[in-house]
Amino acid sequence: MDLAFSDEEVRFRNEVAAFLKENLSSRLSQKVNIGKRLTKDDMVEWHSVLNDKGWLAVNWPKEHGGTGWTAVQKHIFDEECWAAGAPRTVPFGLNMLAPVLMKFGSEEQKAHYLPRILDGTDWWCQGYSEPGAGSDLASLRTSAVREGDHYIVNGQKTWTTLGQFADWIFCLVRTSTEGKRQEGISFLLIDMNTPGVTVRPIILIDGEHEVNEIFFDNVKVPVGNLVGEENKGWTYAKYLLTHERTGTANIGNSNAALEKLKRIASEQKKSGKPLSQDPYFAARMAKVEIDLNALKTTNLRILVEADSGAAAGPESSMLKVKGTIIRQELNDLARRALGPFALPFSSEAMEEGYNEEPIGPDYANAVAAKYFNNRKMSIYAGSNEIQREIITKTKLGL
């Protein structure tokens, strides 16, 4: 047993850190660190910096323009990016659609779509959830009916993250109502500019426009946009859900959040002493740090196993549950650490050009909003209750 990173991995970490120091603009990292609102341009800019280096598609094999990194390398990259205050990459095209195309798409689809994801031509969003199909995704009803060379799509998708910026949406649609519900679902690529597609914002409790509803009203989609076989979409979607393990535990994100929390707790005073020295608050910080350090090792154990070829299992469910609990606890502590300065909130202050004097510390504005925003983490990507169902079925055999 050896807990240390190899020399190569340490060299790799240094290389990543050096690259970020050189190429991540302080404009972007300051926005991230202080909790400013990132624009589409900010995200596109960061994608392009990474793409120039060949480090955008961390999960892709080299033949498609990816890094070909090991799972451990991807983890190191993720940790360093969060530590440096880099914007997160937009995962829908890169990490969600691309693996499905590589595995199940036609040669034409691969050749057409993959390069456009890399160079930023296409911004993708995900069309899975529907108003009546959340955790029970297989109950989705958005229909695609074949008419000649086209499918006619009718229905509604929801919770579509950053869909307001998207050029394309990959959708699960119902192509059959026969047999098992799962066997009538297909995986379809839809151009957002097609007539009949409408995007409506959903404003979340933090006041932000992050997710959307997408309506499809007799939308004509060429049959060439079907991925793989008709009625096999459920298999592809499941492949997608188990494919990506690197980010599940939110380690890099939580590392950065813990560092930020420590800074807040050392600057905020309670009875004249830093809050970090208050025994009760220090105990809460220590508990979450201990949990995070154990999860880091769990995560690395699973990544090392993945690198040696082990198939993904219910471990990702365990990482998801524990990782989100930890991240949300850090949000809670950061909010508490600010005391009364968690209360003032200005949406305008989240804009880059905002020049007015902050109320309280300059990092305070977005902290409570972020707490509410991150309540989503235990709900999305298979709610934590669904993850416990998966563990029950696969690990407990009940």
Next chain:
Amino acid sequence: MDFKLNDDRRMLAETLERFLADNYDMEKRHGFAMQEAGFSPQMWSEFSQLGIIGALFGEDVGGFGGEGADLMVVFEALGKHLVVEPFLPTLLAGTVLAKSGGNEALIEKTIAGESMLALAHGEPSSRYELNSVETVAKQDGDSWLISGNKSVVLGGGAATHYVVSARTSGETDDEQGITCFLVEKSDAMRIRNYSTLDGYGAAEVTLENAKGILLDEKDKGCSLIEQAYAHGISAVSAEALGAMTVATELTVEYTRQRKQFGVPIGKFQALQHRMADMLIEMEQVRSSVMNAVGNLVSDRKLREREVSACKYLVGTVGRQVAEEAIQIHGGMGMTWEYSVGHFAKHIIMIDHLFGDTDHHLERYIALGQDL
């Protein structure tokens, strides 16, 4: 980075697990605990022949293991069968002997199962404080005479040799001035032998001018004790993990068999999700034990922080697993006859060894403050 066991350790694990599966069911375990020594001398001798006692010691002192991963393998297996033979006392005292040097003959006899060791450190008023030592040692020509009271000495009833901490200078709570001595069992010691609630042997030990041999440097014993505790905590944490694993397996199996309202109770989501949480938290414990055993050879501050983190997590998760195991079993979990309660007892009582969750959380914070 490598989290796998090497071939030697995999063999060690297989050997021990097979031996325990064949020789150590719960009924036998209770029988061993009821023997006069508080364990089975016969089994101790068999463990010796299998090389399990030797696995607690490094090759430099005549053993064939002694590394963190060895401890994890051995104690996790012991925990799965609630083995009552005195591995933990042997490891605690043995670590002091091995680190202070010059005790190869005694270690050899210990590995052979002929000598029995115990660490006599805790005192009636020390609670979990490592530095709190009132027992005194006075120099008497070439040897030392030790007097004082030692409390809850694990394996203290059966030991032939004791590692005893005593104050050679300073005040009761000073870190400096504690010295470790080797004391052979004699009439100068009063030993009140008993069994702990979870069935392990311990004793109250009173020394009255007992003859001791100085181990290592005078006044510098606290660091030796701290290292012995680091090994003991890592080991007992692995033991707790083994016990938690079995308690959870028993619980899941019980929910498969037990029917109420016409279905196995394992079909109820209220129970399923709690068992899923037990698995999630136990995976955290496994990682934390790895962090502790993997850092036993690291610098003091890193080692002790990982050890305290581990003991904190074992205590917290241990309580969750033990209480849920009993609750989900319902009335059956409350009976002496059914085994799950015995696992629960050991898991909970481990929190009272070497500092509980509160103690180690506080210690973890203190160790981090000057990082």
